[in-house]
Amino acid sequence: MTSTTPFVQISGLSKAYGGVPALTDVSLTIEAGDVHALMGENGAGKSTLIKCLSGVLSPSAGEVRVDGSILAPGDLRAAERAGIAALHQESTAFPHLDAVDNIFVGRELRRPGGLLDRPRMKRETQALLDRLGERIDLNRPLEELPLAQRQMVGLARALSQRSRLLIMDEPTASLSTRETEILFRIIRQLQSEGVAILYISHRLEEVFALASRVTVLRDGRLVETRPLAEITRDGLVRLMVGRELLAEEQSEDYAAQGEAILEVRHLTRAGQYHNISLDVRAGEIVGLAGLIGAGRSEVATAIFGIEPPDTGTVAIQGQVLPPGSVPAAIARGVALVPEDRQKQGLVLPLSVGSNLLLAVMKSLTTRGFRSPRKEQETVARLMQGLSVKAAGPAIAANTLSGGNQQKLSLGKWLATKPRVLILDEPTRGVDVGAKAEVYRLIRRLAREGMATLLISSDLPEILALSDRILVMRQGQIAGELARQDATEEKILALALPSGPQEALI
Amino acid sequence: MTTLRDLLTRQREYGVLALLLLTLAVVGAINPAFLKIGNLRDMLVQDAPVVIVACGMTLVVVLGEIDISVGSQMALLATVLGLLTSPSHAHWPVATAVAAALGLGTLLGLINGLLVTFGRMPSIIVTLGMLTVLRGVSLALLNGQDITDLPVGLRVFGIGTFLGLPISLCTALVVVGLTVALARETPLGRRIYAAGSNPEAARLAGLPTPRLKLFAFTLTGFLTAVATIVHQTQFSVIQAGVGQGFELLVVTAVVVGGTSISGGRGTILGSFLSALMLGMVGSMLIFLRLGVSATYWERAIQGAFILVAVLADHLARQRRPRREAAP
Numbered sequence: 157m158t159s160t161t162p163f164v165q166i167s168g169l170s171k172a173y174g175g176v177p178a179l180t181d182v183s184l185t186i187e188a189g190d191v192h193a194l195m196g197e198n199g200a201g202k203s204t205l206i207k208c209l210s211g212v213l214s215p216s217a218g219e220v221r222v223d224g225s226i227l228a229p230g231d232l233r234a235a236e237r238a239g240i241a242a243l244h245q246e247s248t249a250f251p252h253l254d255a256v257d258n259i260f261v262g263r264e265l266r267r268p269g270g271l272l273d274r275p276r277m278k279r280e281t282q283a284l285l286d287r288l289g290e291r292i293d294l295n296r297p298l299e300e301l302p303l304a305q306r307q308m309v310g311l312a313r314a315l316s317q318r319s320r321l322l323i324m325d326e327p328t329a330s331l332s333t334r335e336t337e338i339l340f341r342i343i344r345q346l347q348s349e350g351v352a353i354l355y356i357s358h359r360l361e362e363v364f365a366l367a368s369r370v371t372v373l374r375d376g377r378l379v380e381t382r383p384l385a386e387i388t389r390d391g392l393v394r395l396m397v398g399r400e401l402l403a404e405e406q407s408e409d410y411a412a413q414g415e416a417i418l419e420v421r422h423l424t425r426a427g428q429y430h431n432i433s434l435d436v437r438a439g440e441i442v443g444l445a446g447l448i449g450a451g452r453s454e455v456a457t458a459i460f461g462i463e464p465p466d467t468g469t470v471a472i473q474g475q476v477l478p479p480g481s482v483p484a485a486i487a488r489g490v491a492l493v494p495e496d497r498q499k500q501g502l503v504l505p506l507s508v509g510s511n512l513l514l515a516v517m518k519s520l521t522t523r524g525f526r527s528p529r530k531e532q533e534t535v536a537r538l539m540q541g542l543s544v545k546a547a548g549p550a551i552a553a554n555t556l557s558g559g560n561q562q563k564l565s566l567g568k569w570l571a572t573k574p575r576v577l578i579l580d581e582p583t584r585g586v587d588v589g590a591k592a593e594v595y596r597l598i599r600r601l602a603r604e605g606m607a608t609l610l611i612s613s614d615l616p617e618i619l620a621l622s623d624r625i626l627v628m629r630q631g632q633i634a635g636e637l638a639r640q641d642a643t644e645e646k647i648l649a650l651a652l653p654s655g656p657q658e659a660l661i
Numbered sequence: 662m663t664t665l666r667d668l669l670t671r672q673r674e675y676g677v678l679a680l681l682l683l684t685l686a687v688v689g690a691i692n693p694a695f696l697k698i699g700n701l702r703d704m705l706v707q708d709a710p711v712v713i714v715a716c717g718m719t720l721v722v723v724l725g726e727i728d729i730s731v732g733s734q735m736a737l738l739a740t741v742l743g744l745l746t747s748p749s750h751a752h753w754p755v756a757t758a759v760a761a762a763l764g765l766g767t768l769l770g771l772i773n774g775l776l777v778t779f780g781r782m783p784s785i786i787v788t789l790g791m792l793t794v795l796r797g798v799s800l801a802l803l804n805g806q807d808i809t810d811l812p813v814g815l816r817v818f819g820i821g822t823f824l825g826l827p828i829s830l831c832t833a834l835v836v837v838g839l840t841v842a843l844a845r846e847t848p849l850g851r852r853i854y855a856a857g858s859n860p861e862a863a864r865l866a867g868l869p870t871p872r873l874k875l876f877a878f879t880l881t882g883f884l885t886a887v888a889t890i891v892h893q894t895q896f897s898v899i900q901a902g903v904g905q906g907f908e909l910l911v912v913t914a915v916v917v918g919g920t921s922i923s924g925g926r927g928t929i930l931g932s933f934l935s936a937l938m939l940g941m942v943g944s945m946l947i948f949l950r951l952g953v954s955a956t957y958w959e960r961a962i963q964g965a966f967i968l969v970a971v972l973a974d975h976l977a978r979q980r981r982p983r984r985e986a987a988p
Contacts, residue, residue: 212865232867248865250858252925253851261855262866264848271846 443622673919770882
């Protein structure tokens with residue numbers, strides 16, 4: 157390698173999913189022996205970038221050069237041959253296989269004759285794990301091992317490839333302090349051997365401790381690449397947030413707030429969330445912010461009775477709900493609009509009308525039989541109230557746009573006349589116009605006295621809608637911000653973990 | 662710490678083996694004739710086709726798929742084998758006809774595999790279709806008439822012995838040995854388990870999942886041909902109803918043997934042992950001398966084993982740590 161050719165050069169990389177751009181014209185270079193941090197908010201395009209780089213995805217445009225020669229796009233094996241290995245964030249382990257098989261499957265060591273060379277694979281596995289300072293039962297399937305050990309096996313797999321560029325996506329997410337320290341030591345050792353590392357993390361301390369340069373992505377675009385020596389923690393947060401708020405998204409009026417409708421006290425579930433207490437008043441919209449994995453959706457499912465908490469209570473207008481009972485929650489007026497409307501919120505092949513009636517079917521009957529008249533009235537009332545753009549109540553829900561589907565998903569619950577509305581990412585994948593309509597709907601419901609708990613990773617959305625903002629970090633409420641004091645920087649400062657911490661028990 | 666309960670629930674082979682030995686001991690104590698070599702051999706010969714096909718089916722199910730067409734495959738293969746060798750029909754040399762049957766079985770498996778992988782259709786639907794089509798083809802070929810003049814050269818496969826053991830039994834043992842080695846000791850085998858365990862991770866690891874599935878279906882077709890050759894030739898007649906319900910016996914053996922229907926987990930040894938155990942049920946009912954009507958309970962008892970196996974799976978899974986990532 158000559159000194160003028162960068163080790164890895166990414167030029168003009170773009171990727172769109174079904175017309176929606178996830179990554180637009182991103183260029184950056186990674187030098188050998190460098191720890192290069194990649195940062196950005198949820199959905200900024202980090203995962204898409206590393207998937208293009210490691211050959212999992214084929215980019216829509218742009219190229220990756222390693223040592224000056226173009227890497228075949230979307231070819232995992234080519235990326236592997238070029239020395240690129242990735243430690244992906246999502247579980248890439250094979251739960252039914254043991255550590256040895258997990259590390260070597262696809263690149264098995266063989267004896268002459270083609271059979272597996274188990275003794276050698278076992279020895280190498282042991283050597284890799286020794287290097288990571290981890291003692292793992294090699295005869296147990298991975299699903300029986302603790303999460304941190306599974307993660308270490310994943311790391312061992314990446315190390316076994318003797319890669320020259322190691323991509324690590326949130327590698328410390330489930331590691332303890334001790335394991336994180338071992339990981340850092342390994343990273344520094346690899347670095348001294350000339351291995352380049354692309355390090356993705358939300359933890360600013362880790363980035364400042366390890367990396368020499370940082371690249372920030374926002375909304376799928378490159379914001380800047382800078383040496384970390386030239387930037388402060390606050391400066392980095394500003395780069396990540398960066399965007400200006402759209403004035404029209406700001407709420408114009410404050411709803412009059414009444415009594416506390418939803419009262420959550422000391423909700424705890426091991427490994428997910430800890431000691432969560434919050435109130436939502438009639439007419440109030442409370443934003444619940446935090447990083448993905450902070451435990452927000454888990455709290456929502458606990459309130460709604462899907463997964464009961466270990467301890468703690470949920471009360472509606474002073475009456476405690478039996479834990480883990482969805483029917484009881486619905487009967488007391490709680491509605492949850494889930495994150496994934498296609499899988500959890502709607503029955504897509506059914507008609508618009510049928511979807512709106514799903515939650516209230518039973519109350520619209522006459523002597524146990526469905527009553528077409530009552531059903532039609534309800535559907536007509538809801539469609540008008542929601543301003544759903546559909547040719548009619550009989551067309552299939554999957555023909556509607558994302559925004560209109562989201563309105564249906566919301567409207568289904570409005571039919572039950574709820575008092576508490578929990579919204580989980582209500583505008584994910586919804587275009588700007590429809591977003592504004594969903595916002596108007598949420599505000600109107602609040603004015604009519606709805607107590608709303610809004611979970612969103614979209615900070616401008618949280619800021620535009622919420623009367624109060626609670627920020628969750630690693631399963632706990634890290635702080636509360638009143639709407640007049642809240643800024644994206646303040647939310648992010650509360651949401652970002654301040655350093656390697658013990659994983660939740 | 663591995664407890665006895667762990668062994669019995671997690672490693673299904675041990676549980677099935679324990680049940681197998683217990684049944685032998687109890688029924689043998691009540692009626693010693695049950696343990697006579699002749700009876701044991703008869704039971705094993707009867708189990709041989711289920712064992713042979715279950716070896717391939719285990720890999721199919723480990724990959725998260727299923728093949729319910731093996732009974733009809735057997736019917737078509739037996740019909741073709743009979744028509745090709747019968748002196749009153751094609752009258753081919755036995756060796757050529759046997760090779761043709763093996764080739765046809767392989768082709769049937771390949772067609773199933775292609776429809777599932779490249780046709781992107783659910784295997785239960787594909788093989789349900791094949792079940793009906795192949796049964797229909799074999800009925801049409803038989804044209805309402807049984808084949809009764811199978812040549813002795815062909816029937817040797819069914820009634821002959823090798824080193825004193827029935828050929829079908831020897832074949833079953835060889836198939837078990839080879840497929841166990843394939844599953845455990847070859848890269849192909851480990852990749853099949855990996856692809857069944859976590860398809861998304863398999864994709865990220867660059868494993869060719871469609872080709873692995875194609876292989877498993879094709880192997881199952883080939884083994885069905887092997888089973889047909891050593892089993893159907895025991896009888897002097899090939900009739901229209903050949904192989905009916907066979908697919909259920911095979912799938913039952915695989916599931917009771919500990920293979921998870923959602924993929925990733927299961928061993929050929931487990932399928933083998935549970936095929937033996939399920940095969941013993943009918944014979945057991947006779948030897949317990951409960952009267953003729955008791956023997957009609959065979960299917961009900963075999964079916965109950967499926968439910969018990971699935972329940973055991975469910976209980977074992979609850980005891981395992983949760984797989985979801987913590988925040």
